[in-house]
Amino acid sequence: MTEQVWCGVVELRQYMLKPGQRDVLIELFERELVEPQEAxxxxxxxxxxxxxxxxRFVWLRGFADMAARHASLTGFYHGPxxxxxxxAANATMVDSDDVLLLRPCGPFTRPKTPGKPVTVTVSDRHVTGSQVVATLRSEHAPNTFPALPVRENEDVAVTVAVQDNSPEPSPETLRLEPTARSWLR
Incomplete structure (x- = not known):
């Protein structure tokens, strides 16, 4: 498998779901929605x-650039x-509008120690971790697909890391367990 992934633009998407619906959405997402988006x-x-x-379901989706984001999202959300x-997907959700549009500072690197929790820290500066797999900054380009809102006028740094010992929960740090099909696992 590829050890690095490069994208010019990344969405950090956080979905609030109806109680008990997270695994329903993950099963649908992994069975029906991954390959069509990647295609x-x-x-x-x-x-x-x-x-x-x-x-809460959290995911990261990447694009070559903003023009490619527009073309890909149009093709997917207007497609069969x-x-x-x-x-079925929308029936699981309360809110899907918590989205940060980000520009990677380098490639995503596959974790060296798979199976450990991943942390995503959103703050005003990058943080260090035992195994940083990506750093990103806010992308300030206009949203090229307004049907999917993004959080605008924010200036944040995002650090994605694998932690040897999970940090305490904080408002800035998401402690995440990769799903079965997650590239970052």
Missing amino acids: LGMRIIGTFRDLDDPD VWAEHRE
Whole structure:
């Protein structure tokens, strides 16, 4: 498997789900929605269960650039796969609008010690970890696909890391368990 993934633009997506629906969405997502998105040029970098919130699904999706993001999202959300599965996916969700648009500072690197929790820290500066797999900064380009809102006018640094010992939960740090098909696992 590839040890690094490069994307010019990445979405950090956090979905609040109806109680008990996270595994329903993950099963649908991994069975029906990964390959069709990747076939349109998107890269599903990571899919996660939040260890501190049983009703949150977190994922990272990458694109070559903003123009490719627009083309890929248009193809997917106006295409037959989403038309077939959107009602089932949306039925699991309370909110899917917590999205940061980010620019990677370098490639994502596959964890050297698979199977450990992944942390995603959003703050005003990058943080260190035992195994940083990616660092990202806010992307300030206009949202090229307004049907999917993003958090605008924020200036953040995001660090994705594998931790040898899981940090205490904090408002800035998500402690995540990779799903079965997550590239970051």
